Amino acid sequence: MAHTLTPNTSPATPVAVQRPRAVERQVQGQATSDGAGVKLVRVLTHDLQRRLDPFLMLDAFGTDNPGDYIGGFPDHPHRGFETVTYMLEGRMRHRDSAGNEGLLVPGSVQWMTAGRGVIHSEMPEQEDGRMEGFQLWLNLPAGKKMQAPWYRDIASAEIPEWQGDGVVARVIAGQSHGVQALVQREATEPLYLDVHLQPGRCFEQPLPAGHNVFVYVYRGSVQTGVPGGEQTVPRQRMAIFANGSDADGVRLTAGDEGAKVILIAGRPLREPIAQYGPFVMNSNAEIHQAVEDFRAGRLA
Numbered sequence: 001m002a003h004t005l006t007p008n009t010s011p012a013t014p015v016a017v018q019r020p021r022a023v024e025r026q027v028q029g030q031a032t033s034d035g036a037g038v039k040l041v042r043v044l045t046h047d048l049q050r051r052l053d054p055f056l057m058l059d060a061f062g063t064d065n066p067g068d069y070i071g072g073f074p075d076h077p078h079r080g081f082e083t084v085t086y087m088l089e090g091r092m093r094h095r096d097s098a099g100n101e102g103l104l105v106p107g108s109v110q111w112m113t114a115g116r117g118v119i120h121s122e123m124p125e126q127e128d129g130r131m132e133g134f135q136l137w138l139n140l141p142a143g144k145k146m147q148a149p150w151y152r153d154i155a156s157a158e159i160p161e162w163q164g165d166g167v168v169a170r171v172i173a174g175q176s177h178g179v180q181a182l183v184q185r186e187a188t189e190p191l192y193l194d195v196h197l198q199p200g201r202c203f204e205q206p207l208p209a210g211h212n213v214f215v216y217v218y219r220g221s222v223q224t225g226v227p228g229g230e231q232t233v234p235r236q237r238m239a240i241f242a243n244g245s246d247a248d249g250v251r252l253t254a255g256d257e258g259a260k261v262i263l264i265a266g267r268p269l270r271e272p273i274a275q276y277g278p279f280v281m282n283s284n285a286e287i288h289q290a291v292e293d294f295r296a297g298r299l300a
Contacts, residue, residue: 017204017249021213021241023225026233029060035122036071039063043216043238044136046275052212052240053268054139054188056081056280060218060236062088062132069131072123077299078114079290080145080280082138084192085110085122086172086262088218090131096120097299100151104133107156109172111183115140115147117290117299134216134262141187141269142282154182166201170194174265176205191265197222197254205263206249213241213250213265220259222252 027048029041044058063069072092085092085104092104096112097119104110104122112120124131140147154172162169162179171181174191181192189211195203197220207213215224216238223230224239232255233239241250252261272282279290293299 017206017251019247020204020224020226020249020251021207021244021247022229023231023233024240024242026231027238027240029236029238034059035073035076038071038073039068041236044214048240049273049275052214053270053273054190054266055212055214055264056137056139056273056275057135058137058216058238058264059135060216061134062130062218064130066126066128069124070127073121074123075119075121076278077117077119077294078112078278079117079293079299080114080286081140082111082113084136084138084173085112085133086136086192086194087133090129090133091125092131092133093123093125094120094151094153095123096149096151098149098151102151102153104153105156107159109154109159111152111154113140113147113150115145115149117293118149119299136192136264137280138185138188138190138266139269139271139273139280142271144187145281145286152183158182164201164203166198167203168196169203170196187267188269189267191263193263195252195259195261195263197252197259197261199254199256199258201258202251202253204249204251205265207265208267209243209245209247211265211267212243213263215239215241215250215252215261215263217259217261219261220257221255222259222261223255224250224252 029043040061087104172192276287
């Protein structure tokens with residue numbers, strides 16, 4: 001996808017990262033299916049939720065075979081967290097019980113806060129061609145889990161971008177080098193970047209030492225980590241960065257074919273996580289209540 005720089009684009013030289021984070025480990029996602037048989041790769045799995053707090057899940061989907069996505073995601077409930085869907089290719093229609101409706105198209109984002117509860121569907125509006133993108137689940141703090149549902153569609157042209165030397169960073173959440181995203185969250189301070197690097201080019205992102213950070217490579221490869229101990233992260237691999245009080249950010253350098261990655265970071269909530277399918281609360285009692293409310297038709 002080609003993207004035109006928006007008026008929010010900043011040509012300023014980025015703040016240098018002096019002490020890049022080390023790579024703690026690399027993770028291969030798990031192939032699975034969800035919804036009505038949609039094939040996807042679960043990159044951030046349940047066992048990584050506490051390590052990558054406040055993020056609960058990351059799914060990557062990408063296929064040219066309509067049979068892998070045509071069933072879509074019929075009506076299903078959520079409570080207690082936010083979903084961020086970022087489309088690279090294809091068209092997906094959203095409808096929910098709060099009366100919201102929107103169409104995801106290439107380059108666009110759908111941000112939904114389930115809060116106290118919502119029932120929604122995500123269905124493809126195409127019968128052939130490629131469908132590719134990501135869905136990220138972002139936890140809500142205990143005091144916000146029962147807030148009213150919220151929804152926003154963000155068109156591709158609305159996503160601000162920062163441009164450097166052979167690098168474009170689309171700023172979906174948070175801020176990068178003075179470029180502010182349309183969505184900010186005080187409790188979790190999420191950063192969500194889609195970074196496109198030409199061959200051999202470098203991108204640096206300053207980050208607070210206490211934030212959890214990972215990168216997922218969806219085109220090409222990158223080298224990252226501490227100088228002298230860099231690791232190559234290949235396509236379809238996630239790298240989790242180590243937390244250290246002496247580190248001030250991450251540094252990514254594209255391989256010979258260039259690279260496209262999503263870089264995600266956030267401030268951990270450090271609260272209990274109780275999950276039962278599409279409900280994420282802080283205790284089993286709250287989960288039981290969510291299930292009861294859903295069965296009784298009390299979700300939004």
